[in-house]
Amino acid sequence: MPGDAYHALERRFRRLLTLRDAQAILHWDLATMMPPGAARARAEQMAELEAIRHSLLTAPEIGDLIAAARQDGELTLGQAANLREMTRLWRRATALSEDLVVALSKANSACETVWRTARPAGDFTAILPRLEEVLARVRETAAALSEALGVSRYDALLDEYEPGGRSEDIDRLFADLEDFLPRFLREVVEHQSGQPAATRPNGRFPIDKQRLLGVRFMEMLGFDFAHGRLDVSLHPFCGGSSDDVRITTRYDESDFTSSLMGVLHETGHALYERGLPEDWRGQPAGEARSLSLHESQSLLVEMQVCRSPAFLTMATPIMVETFDGSGSDWTAENLIRLYTRVKPGFIRVDADEVTYPLHVILRYRLEKAMIEGDMEARDLPAAWDEGMRRLLGLAPPSPREGCLQDLHWYDGAWGYFPTYTLGAMTAAQLFDAARNADAAIEDSVARGDFAPLMAWLRDNVHEQGSLKTTQDILVEATGRSLDPEVFKRHLRTRYLS
């Protein structure tokens, strides 16, 4: 039986996470519903809630309670995991001085504002002073966290998104991919050039029909509309909380294919959130484990399942029926080719499954060098272009299509990028293990029945919450650590056979 200190911590963290959930709805509202004139007032509301959460987490008694909870009474495995996660959050929050937190937040806001105009103008010079300020504060933050957590500066930042993540593992995994992908990419491009060209269905696709199509597949995948919504925002995301999961998309009336796959991607995130352990709601142990695991769930649904020939063959008649499609654009063969077309490009968010990791590797290398002081912000455009040429054989015409394209760094999110590709590899490995564990999964997906797959994911991933480490969850589910061979095998099967 745990003592009073543990229970006091549970109460405190329940309050913290309840406030976080409230903030998540306010953020969703900001992105989907809020009238533009409310921006300043909403920023104040968010800042106030942030400040209250920070003061609840860093209150002097928390450290004492944590120390007491360790001594005082016997904890179950779950409670021990919960205390470990509480400790992790508290350590990160107390490692930084109030002044540094405020300085970083101000630097981020100022830089993000300039980025809104500098990006479309492709004007790196205009943003450089702001980026230098952000980088200076990020380095200070990394140094303070590194000191407190006893890991490298990069890993100290990475840990926010990927608890327990280590750059030495990422270096190894990414070196393997970097060795494999450029050559593989050339083979795929050549292979696809010998196939019929994929054509995008032409026409006007009304938003309400696109929405209904998205909802139909969401329901097929198991999205529960009693606990969630689908709405529209400029940048699609999955927000809200486990009992109120809110995903968004954006619609293009001349192309339904992109929004549809976006909805399926966010549905993967949503099913993870929704499937987190009910018994640990409102406690750190009940939270999503890491961004790599989160992204693995969206990419498992999008890349592993919904871009597969089996799914697209089942889905084609539904798309045809929704939009009254006819002709050669509307065959399963064409839609499969369309959804697996590989073409190197400048923009990460438009990239296919094969080139995407190369975009990520480039960013990972650059941010690591900048955080560790081996590179300065002013050297970014040249280093970016050099990397793009080496990895993708492309030279961006301007920083707009180069180092200005992603908001992350300009808004202070450093150590985030590698989680995308860790997620892609994890998705391949989990889907492979799921099919090996339950032979019914492959056939049922082809019939539009996702129950067997989702049952496996719920048991092996969703319900684990943060009760174990990412590494332990993966090893228990698949029998091994993250192994790029599974991802490479998936790519070979899909793109060269």
Next chain:
Amino acid sequence: MPGDAYHALERRFRRLLTLRDAQAILHWDLATMMPPGAARARAEQMAELEAIRHSLLTAPEIGDLIAAARQDGELTLGQAANLREMTRLWRRATALSEDLVVALSKANSACETVWRTARPAGDFTAILPRLEEVLARVRETAAALSEALGVSRYDALLDEYEPGGRSEDIDRLFADLEDFLPRFLREVVEHQSGQPAATRPNGRFPIDKQRLLGVRFMEMLGFDFAHGRLDVSLHPFCGGSSDDVRITTRYDESDFTSSLMGVLHETGHALYERGLPEDWRGQPAGEARSLSLHESQSLLVEMQVCRSPAFLTMATPIMVETFDGSGSDWTAENLIRLYTRVKPGFIRVDADEVTYPLHVILRYRLEKAMIEGDMEARDLPAAWDEGMRRLLGLAPPSPREGCLQDLHWYDGAWGYFPTYTLGAMTAAQLFDAARNADAAIEDSVARGDFAPLMAWLRDNVHEQGSLKTTQDILVEATGRSLDPEVFKRHLRTRYLS
């Protein structure tokens, strides 16, 4: 120059009201967007924010800061008003023990839950024990507040909704109306029976067209969609905050007339919120003054303006155009008759302008007797029916159409009802004064130009915020205290001429 204590209070109340605005959006979301399965989680979020606001308001240092701010430095008139409002909120919050607040809140929740089924079943017996519990806690609350504020028990509750309101004034005003209305009602019913019957336009009125019609009139009235929205909820309301005003309606596809007038009513509330003094945003002095003044703004727009022959004559062609209407239902004459039809009925929210005050007078008398201990909850159905017969000449067939119809009491809102009719009288008096002050108002309204009227309301009501008392705002705007003669003259002109 005020001293540090005053500024510390301003900072504290800014935080409080920022949190209140965040809660208002969460409440709006609950009523318009939230999936049903999120109800429990949302209730926790609201309770947590409520608890934080309560602890910010009742922190031990606040009393000292208020005492110091009174001594320390010279305050402007606005700052003095702000300090007065802060003191009022603090006094009310500290008058009640934590235990009593929690007990009342629990009693309300339990009773409100039973009401959801007892009302449709018309089953007063089922809810009586819960209502008795609510009433017991409400009486305790009234006693504690009465002690702290030095006013009667009823007035201590009334003060939450109507700061400075006194039941001796309400008794006098309502006695006057009670003397006038039943006889007047008989005259109007007889007068209208000699006129052609009003007919409701028949047809199917698609929701998107009804919405566009509502938006068109909202824009005409000056609603700013850069700072607000129109959405759908089961019970229409005006929520959000001054920079983000969110009104709702509900649509009936077989009748557009009811939703339209509902939208115009909420638009009146919205224009008041939006017009509150910019310089006092986030401070108690910048808040809406009282519920009677709030309701006066919605009723001024709905009853005084939008049900007037001048407005409806201007609006008829727009309705005809929107729905392709034709025939005798679609003439201005018929729509004016429809929107001013008087017919005694059981249900307050469906009541017309003439009978509505009688519904309110009944509720006021009963709640006052119950709060003061002159009547028990078990006697409510009989007293209700007796009052309905006396005031409106009707006997409700069951408590469903009687004392169970309104949520207010069952959810702990006691002392609220009179503000509806104070608002109706105030609306008549303000509109009368506005037309006397600016001769252009009458003609411009008939042309669909609301700028002169809104300019007068902004100067005389909206921008006053809570810088003065309701009484002072009314006297400065109209030259006198609330005078039922103006309301009675309005009714005679509209319904008997």
